[in-house]
Amino acid sequence: MWKDIFDRMLMRLIQTGQLHVTFPDGRAKTYGTQAEPAASVRVTEDAALRALCLNPELALGECYMNNTLQIAGDDIEGLLRVLLRNRRHDDLPIWARAYAALRYGAQSWLRRNTPGLARRNVAHHYDLSDELYRLFLDEDMQYSCAYFPDPAMSLDQAQVEKKAHIAAKLRIEPGMRVLDIGCGWGGMALTLARDYGAHVTGVTLSENQLATARRRAAEAGMSARTEFRLQDYRDLHESFDRVVSVGMLEHVGVAFFGDYFAQVANLLDRDGVALIHTIGSLAPPGAQAEWINKYIFPGGYIPTLSQLTPALERSGLWALDIEVLRLHYALTLRHWLTRFDANLDTVRQSYDERFIRMWRYYLVACYMTFEEDHQAVFQFQLGHRRDAAPLTRDYLYAGRSAGDFHEAAE
Known part of the structure; x- marks a missing residue:
């Protein structure tokens, strides 16, 4: 049958x-x-x-x-x-179509990332051993889309370029108070503190990432200019000159998009600039990939522009710029897979073959969605004032390259 x-x-x-x-x-x-x-x-x-x-x-x-x-x-x-x-x-088959429709209709309820659920969901993925991630990420452990002005550049170079591109959009000046929502292992916060003179507060729900970020700050002599907290962004009540969030919006869920942008607006100074970097879909809303949600990112949701813009409109923030990065994440994921495969003998010391097949399937499936489906990366530059950023993108590309700046900062 x-x-x-x-x-x-x-x-x-x-x-x-x-x-x-x-x-x-x-x-x-x-x-x-x-x-x-x-x-x-x-x-x-x-x-x-x-x-x-x-x-x-x-x-x-x-x-x-x-x-x-x-x-x-x-x-x-x-x-x-x-x-x-x-x-x-x-x-x-008709039953598969009906099941997909049911999952789409129920996803706001199924992926209600309340503070308690959000912490458990984050722990499922990000509290795996740091050693696993070090095997395939760049030196700075950037677990998000890199930026490739030249597709032939190395992963480490492209991640430096990503951080510099975001910093340029933030228009950071020395002494500014910066909030990093979903700070990961602290790479972005440490870069903004070290290379741009900012005072950065990073919040995460991962105990493992928190410990690593604090250790890295101490080792880099940046503890006085960075603060890392185990805290939900919804519990913050401060004001910041700049807000940055890279790869965190995918964990918010449809039911909380309004809360997310409203909180960014509340936390951002009246003259401030926010930069939100997220995977997004250019297709109409639909049911999320069930395998990814079950095994990799429980509670995850890839937003569409049509879902994000109403929440953004209600926040009262200006969309100063919206940039769509198309194949950059596919290039990033291909680098990750190459590095993961090169370290399979090391991976096998801690994980079984089923885990290896799961992880390889995850990396390949993800880059295929960027190459063959409708996924891309959105960068939202936001502010309370319409003139909080320059009127054109020329300022992003003037002067030295990101690589030159990074070398000078060293």
């Missing part, structure tokens, strides 16, 4: 490229007629076929993790490229 349903589903779905499938009984079939893109898989159990029919998106990742879906050459990218280029909602 499930083999027949799976067969009919793929016959309708695969129109671009080619997918070769070997079934649990050993029989094989090729779907699609075009040579490229192409992938070949083997489904080893009938239970995997059933799962792929009932909930394709979740089961695809789970079956790969459990090795009941084996990809020839371990070519996750090739398989996902075929599937994404053929993704048409109407070609999925």
Whole structure:
């Protein structure tokens, strides 16, 4: 039964490229007629076929993790490229479409990131060992999209460029009070304190990241100009000249977008500038990737512009600039995967093969959404005053490059 349903589903779905499938009984079939893109898989159990029919998106990742879906050459990218280029909602079974609609309708309730839930969700991902992240991140441990003025530059260079691009948009001057919402391991805060003379307060919900950020500040002699707190941004009642938030809005959830921008407005001085950097979607709102939410980022939600702009409008803040970074995150994730793969022997000392398959699937699936789907990165430059930033972007590119500035600061 499930083999027949799976067969009919793929016959309708695969129109671009080619997918070769070997079934649990050993029989094989090729779907699609075009040579490229192409992938070949083997489904080893009938239970995997059933799962792929009932909930394709979740089961695809789970079956790969459990090795009941084996990809020839371990070519996750090739398989996902075929599937994404053929993704048409109407070609999925009616129960899969109904389930996706139900999840979309319930997501505001399912992903209510209240302070207690938000802390548990953050701990699920960010309180993994620092040693794992050091294996694939840059030297500064920037776990967010880098900025590639030159696609050929190194990951470390591109992360320096990202921080400099954000700092330029913030128009930071020495002595300014800066709030970093979701400060991670402290890299952005330390950069703004060291290279720009700011006094930075960083807040995080990760105890592990908090300890690392404080240690790094002490080692860099920046403890007097930085303060790191284990605190929810909603509990802050201070005023700051600048507010920066990189890669945190994805953890807020639809139900709290209004609260988020209202709080940014409350915390930002009347003459201040805020820079919000987030993954976003240029497609209409839809159900979030269930596999990512279950295994990687519980409570996560990738916002669309149509969901963010009403909340931003209600905050009373001016959108001084909105920049869309398109393939920068795909380049970043490819660097992360290359580094992760280069350190597999080290990873295996602490994690099993199922975890490795999960992590590789996560990295590849993410860069494929930037290359084949509608994901990008948004940078919102915000302020209370319409003239809080220059009228054109010329100021961002004048003078020395970010790399030159970083070398001079050293």
